[in-house]
Amino acid sequence: MRESTIENYLVERVKAMGGEVRKVKWIGRHGAPDRLAMLPGKTLWVELKAPGEKAKPHQVREHERMRRMGQRVEIVDSCERVDEVLA
Ligand SMILES: [Mg+2]
Numbered sequence: 708m709r710e711s712t713i714e715n716y717l718v719e720r721v722k723a724m725g726g727e728v729r730k731v732k733w734i735g736r737h738g739a740p741d742r743l744a745m746l747p748g749k750t751l752w753v754e755l756k757a758p759g760e761k762a763k764p765h766q767v768r769e770h771e772r773m774r775r776m777g778q779r780v781e782i783v784d785s786c787e788r789v790d791e792v793l794a
Pocket residue numbers: 710741754755756
């Protein structure tokens with residue numbers, strides 16, 4: 708399964724739940740998560756990967772910086788994981 712298939716599923720699910728999804732890119736910095744998912748009472752940053760693929764070291768470093776500031780960052784590499792992180 709391709710990363711884009713999982714990404715499309717995420718977008719569909721968040722919309723179906725009444726939320727908003729945005730594609731994300733930092734200006735002047737690498738490692739931004741792919742998507743910001745906003746739901747009533749819940750906000751999460753999502754890095755999408757093909758099944759079994761891991762975040763790259765520079766992405767991991769950025770995710771850790773964000774988590775230290777209280778942000779929720781999830782690595783999602785399957786449709787099942789999409790359902791899990793949105794539950
Ligand atoms: Mg990605």
